[in-house]
Amino acid sequence: MTRPDERELVSREPVHRLWVGAVLALGLGAGLLLAVLDLPDDTAPLPSIARRAMVEALPAFRTTEPVSAVVYGFRAMDTFGETFLLLAAVVSVGLLSRTREPRHGFIGEEKAGAEEQSRSDPQEQETAQQREARAGERVEAGEGDSPATPDDEPVGTPAPERAHAMTVVTRLAVRLALPLLAVAGLYLVTQGYSPGGGFPAGAVVLGVVLLVHAAFGYPAVRPLVRPGRTEAVELAGAMAIVLLLTLGLPLAGSFAASWVPLAPEQSLRSGGLLQVFSLAELVEVASGLTLTVFALMGMQHDWAADPEDES
Amino acid sequence: MIYVNYAVAGVVFSLGVFTVLTRRNLVKIVMGLSLMEGSIYVLVISTAYRRGSTAPVLLTPPHGFGERALARGNVADPVLQNIALTAVIIGVAVTAVLLAAVVRVAQHYRTLDADDVRELRG
Numbered sequence: 543m544t545r546p547d548e549r550e551l552v553s554r555e556p557v558h559r560l561w562v563g564a565v566l567a568l569g570l571g572a573g574l575l576l577a578v579l580d581l582p583d584d585t586a587p588l589p590s591i592a593r594r595a596m597v598e599a600l601p602a603f604r605t606t607e608p609v610s611a612v613v614y615g616f617r618a619m620d621t622f623g624e625t626f627l628l629l630a631a632v633v634s635v636g637l638l639s640r641t642r643e644p645r646h647g648f649i650g651e652e653k654a655g656a657e658e659q660s661r662s663d664p665q666e667q668e669t670a671q672q673r674e675a676r677a678g679e680r681v682e683a684g685e686g687d688s689p690a691t692p693d694d695e696p697v698g699t700p701a702p703e704r705a706h707a708m709t710v711v712t713r714l715a716v717r718l719a720l721p722l723l724a725v726a727g728l729y730l731v732t733q734g735y736s737p738g739g740g741f742p743a744g745a746v747v748l749g750v751v752l753l754v755h756a757a758f759g760y761p762a763v764r765p766l767v768r769p770g771r772t773e774a775v776e777l778a779g780a781m782a783i784v785l786l787l788t789l790g791l792p793l794a795g796s797f798a799a800s801w802v803p804l805a806p807e808q809s810l811r812s813g814g815l816l817q818v819f820s821l822a823e824l825v826e827v828a829s830g831l832t833l834t835v836f837a838l839m840g841m842q843h844d845w846a847a848d849p850e851d852e853s
Numbered sequence: 854m855i856y857v858n859y860a861v862a863g864v865v866f867s868l869g870v871f872t873v874l875t876r877r878n879l880v881k882i883v884m885g886l887s888l889m890e891g892s893i894y895v896l897v898i899s900t901a902y903r904r905g906s907t908a909p910v911l912l913t914p915p916h917g918f919g920e921r922a923l924a925r926g927n928v929a930d931p932v933l934q935n936i937a938l939t940a941v942i943i944g945v946a947v948t949a950v951l952l953a954a955v956v957r958v959a960q961h962y963r964t965l966d967a968d969d970v971r972e973l974r975g
Contacts, residue, residue, distance in 0.1 A: 555878070556876070556878060556968065560875050562874070563874035563875035564871065566870070566871075566874060567870045567871035567874065568867070570870055571864060571866075575860055575863050578860060578862070582900075584855040584902050584903055585903070585904055586903075588903070588928070591932055595909075595931050595932055596911070599911060606911040606912040608909045608911065608931040609909060609931045609938075612935040613935050617932075617935060627946060628942060628943075628946050634950045635953045638950070638953040736910075736912070741938055741942060742938075808912075834946075834949045841953070
């Protein structure tokens with residue numbers, strides 16, 4: 543028997559036509575199982591398209607990694623389309639996460655209401671709850687009395703910690719791991735088995751930025767993730783990709799054809815167009831993912847009416 | 854035994870469909886879609902696998918492999934690996950857009966229940 547106040551804490555999971563869904567999902571599952579039984583097993587010969595990628599990667603691009611040759615070479619057109627799908631997604635998230643008010647000179651809820659408040663009830667005092675909330679907001683905006691950098695706070699200061707950062711243990715661990723991770727990311731894009739790891743290296747760059755954010759707080763990454771600058775970097779990456787692939791048209795006869803001179807395999811410049819394409823992809827993916835993640839984390843309250851206020 | 858992987862992909866996909874069909878919480882619907890995406894990665898990577906094969910890299914093959922064996926196709930399928938790479942990036946992008954939309958819906962309607970979001974209903 544639960545007490546009434548306990549019962550309210552248990553969230554009710556809204557469920558919709560459970561049995562219909564179960565029957566449909568089971569039916570689909572059965573169909574899928576029948577379908578996958580007909581797939582080739584792990585002893586089947588490679589499809590001809592895969593064999594062609596294996597055989598032609600070296601002569602066509604002087605690269606020892608056929609996966610990169612497929613991503614940036616044989617399927618360059620697909621990767622091109624995918625890049626702009628990513629760009630479209632980043633733009634959508636940017637638009638959705640922006641507040642409706644213009645960025646400069648907007649009137650916040652508090653400012654808009656202040657005048658009316660002073661007319662209708664000039665005597666009203668700030669309640670303790672409001673004071674606490676406003677102080678919290680100031681700290682979040684970096685205006686509180688927290689130290690400028692977490693390292694300014696002497697080790698052993700009693701809780702609560704006021705700096706935007708983790709403990710000294712986490713900060714030291716991140717300081718040790720960061721250079722290794724950053725170098726690993728750069729290694730992926732410049733060397734790896736062979737050049738051409740723009741996508742995974744872009745994800746590694748995002749990981750590095752997020753680690754800095756987690757360990758040292760938002761002020762440490764603010765200059766890196768300022769939308770105005772990062773958006774320009776991302777669009778520069780996209781422009782570079784358009785330019786690189788279009789130059790194939792006059793220089794090599796077709797869009798996305800490799801026009802960069804081939805260097806010996808296993809060198810920094812091997813892979814011809816692959817390497818520059820993958821570098822541009824690194825810029826695009828790293829800045830795009832960073833923008834998306836920080837746009838989602840920084841989503842502010844939109845100016846929607848609160849039904850409770852209207853009544 | 855690669856069919857076990859295929860079957861797992863099928864089961865996870867159906868679980869995703871079940872979640873999307875029966876849950877009304879928007880975040881859970883997005884999670885269902887992510888389950889479906891994940892099952893596709895499992896399927897594609899499993900289809901690329903070849904028994905006793907090595908990675909599709911044309912560089913110092915492991916012991917017992919000649920250089921020629923690689924070119925003959927005794928490797929995992931590089932094209933399917935590339936498709937998995939593509940799918941992961943698209944999955945991340947789509948999930949981010951969906952989550953941004955979900956946050957906005959939650960702010961406007963003060964609920965995550967898809968059944969309460971019915972302003973467009975005629």
